[in-house]
Amino acid sequence: MISGGEQAHGSSVMDQVGDNIIHHVSNSDIHHPIVHLPHLFGIDMSVTKHVMMLWVVAVLVSVVVIIPIRRFLRKGSGVPTGMINAIESIVKFIRDSIVKPNVGSKWVMMWTPLLLTFFFFILFANAIGMIPIFDVLGLSDRFLFHTNPESFLNRLLHGGVTATGNFNVTAGLATITFFSIMVAGTLAHGFINHWKNLAPKGLAWPVYIILIPIELMGLLVKPFALTMRLAANMTGGHIALLALLSLMAIFGEMFHSTAAGVGVAFISVPMAAAISGLEIIVVLVQAYVFTLLTSVFIGMAINVDH
């Protein structure tokens, strides 16, 4: 709430609340980016908040996952210590209870790396949205630093933190799923047979007139549903959280008293805390779901027995 930059003058609190919530879950404005970069191929390459968060997530995944694993592998056969223990249990869980039952033991070692990448990336990108570091920065800016609106710190405060709450990011992830389904089917059955496998064999020919368009549509619906599920889940949780906190401002405005707002705080703050707890579960579950569904779709392309 604090970092909601510009105050809309003249409008009531009720009007500001909606804008403030949208401002907190959507990407920052391309016209006020964090880092200005030139146009490339007609695309504005300027770094907005979500792009920056993607980089932060990439650095975080490297530091927490990739570097310890590399160091462990370079050491040769050693007893896993510290961080490696945690990573190993996650990797084992994904390989043995997500990928293997769906993809099959023949292809499991080929597709586990991709799905592990998905899992760790989505997990970190989701989880970083639950850490209110930019709200703390905004609070200190508003009350301690008083930087001007065009400063780097102030530009940093615009926009949401959860990169996976952006439909473009999840659409990119789902595009990888889309192509990996194709690659999986092609490697397992050959290019022609993969497309033949889309519809089950041995039905009466009139059925195929309906079935083939449905299967082709299903090809696109699968990644589309993945896109929407992840982004909407991440956005929805944050909207619910902010809507509960906004109740304080709304009630204070409605009854023209600070006491009403403070009174509502005793209800809305514990509820927001409870929803934050729920969000932590959602963060884990959505990373799991994306991995699970991707492996199910890849498995459907490989093990065709409708």
Added chain:
Amino acid sequence: MEATAFLPIGMGLIVIGAGIGIGKFAAAAAESIARQPEAADKITGAVNLPLFLLEGVAILAEVFTFLMLIL
């Protein structure tokens, strides 16, 4: 009366539908685990996937309602 005035009703219908669906899943899973506790892992695995597909449909509907509301 604007058409968007009915969108909250649509959202409510989505929540009711998804709630009934997920409730039935949870009830059936709990019952079958109670009958056969040793098969709990298999039951959870079988319930997970349709549960998330159902959730996906509900989320899609919510997103479309929301988009209609703001566009």
